[in-house]
Amino acid sequence: MLLSVENLEVKYGNIQALHGITFHVKEGEIVTLIGANGAGKTTTLYSIARLPPPEAPRVVGGEIRLRGDSILKTAPHVIVDQLKLALVPEGRRIFGNLTVLENLELATYARKDAEGIKLDYQKVFDLFPRLAERKKQRSESLSGGEQQMLAVGRAIMTGCNFLLLDEPSMGLAPLLKYEMFRTLKKLNQEGLTLLLVEQNANLALHLAHRGYVLDTGTIVAEGTGEQLLGNPEVKKAYLGG
Numbered sequence: 001m002l003l004s005v006e007n008l009e010v011k012y013g014n015i016q017a018l019h020g021i022t023f024h025v026k027e028g029e030i031v032t033l034i035g036a037n038g039a040g041k042t043t044t045l046y047s048i049a050r051l052p053p054p055e056a057p058r059v060v061g062g063e064i065r066l067r068g069d070s071i072l073k074t075a076p077h078v079i080v081d082q083l084k085l086a087l088v089p090e091g092r093r094i095f096g097n098l099t100v101l102e103n104l105e106l107a108t109y110a111r112k113d114a115e116g117i118k119l120d121y122q123k124v125f126d127l128f129p130r131l132a133e134r135k136k137q138r139s140e141s142l143s144g145g146e147q148q149m150l151a152v153g154r155a156i157m158t159g160c161n162f163l164l165l166d167e168p169s170m171g172l173a174p175l176l177k178y179e180m181f182r183t184l185k186k187l188n189q190e191g192l193t194l195l196l197v198e199q200n201a202n203l204a205l206h207l208a209h210r211g212y213v214l215d216t217g218t219i220v221a222e223g224t225g226e227q228l229l230g231n232p233e234v235k236k237a238y239l240g241g
């Protein structure tokens with residue numbers, strides 16, 4: 001098992017955001033977490049990536065294991081550099097005053113495999129030709145969609161093989177949304193495992209092998225993408241009837 005989350009309970013201050021959720025991700029899968037605003041999707045990803053305060057939610061119960069070992073006491077940089085798990089946060093948190101190339105370069109700081117880095121640049125520019133055309137451009141002047149691409153590109157440049165993606169299609173025009181999902185599929189086919197948080201349940205369930213439905217901090221349904229797409233309650237609540 002690549003990731004297993006067991007009875008995870010998480011709080012912000014006194015407010016409980018996750019009420020004992022259990023799910024897993026196997027090597028090579030695309031797994032999606034869907035749910036309404038405030039369901040706890042971002043909180044779940046932040047808990048796994050072990051983000052430092054002030055954003056970090058506080059784990060008050062349960063366990064998170066990566067390849068069998070608990071990561072509850074593991075530092076975030078160790079998770080990225082050694083355990084090869086990277087978070088692609090929502091809202092394109094890229095460094096706006098740096099160029100596209102500088103943003104990508106920064107993600108390689110802990111890597112020593114020059115050849116691998118070279119191949120990964122190639123991969124990013126093949127996947128996102130728009131970024132290749134804009135290497136020297138300051139990132140804050142990129143369009144929303146291009147910034148989203150850069151956020152994914154940056155995660156690829158870390159050399160990680162397990163990506164947690166927080167709404168990668170957020171704010172993208174429909175055509176770019178499809179393009180982003182096609183890119184995610186390609187990344188998966190090239191061997192990356194993806195845990196994808198999405199508001200666009202329809203697209204996410206079509207892409208993912210399996211999915212979980214979160215509702216106010218509790219998992220209320222799970223199954224293959226196909227099963228969830230056909231589940232009448234999921235249809236009614238998340239797929240527009």
Ligand code: ATP
Pocket residue numbers: 012015017035036037038039040041042043044055199
């Ligand atoms: P969205 O799709 O709107 O991003 P989400 O499913 O990702 O929603 P979370 O952002 O994980 O939901 O939020 C889960 C709950 O935790 C919400 O009730 C939210 O208000 C609360 N919460 C999130 N971040 C914090 C914080 N820093 N401090 C206090 N409460 C928070």
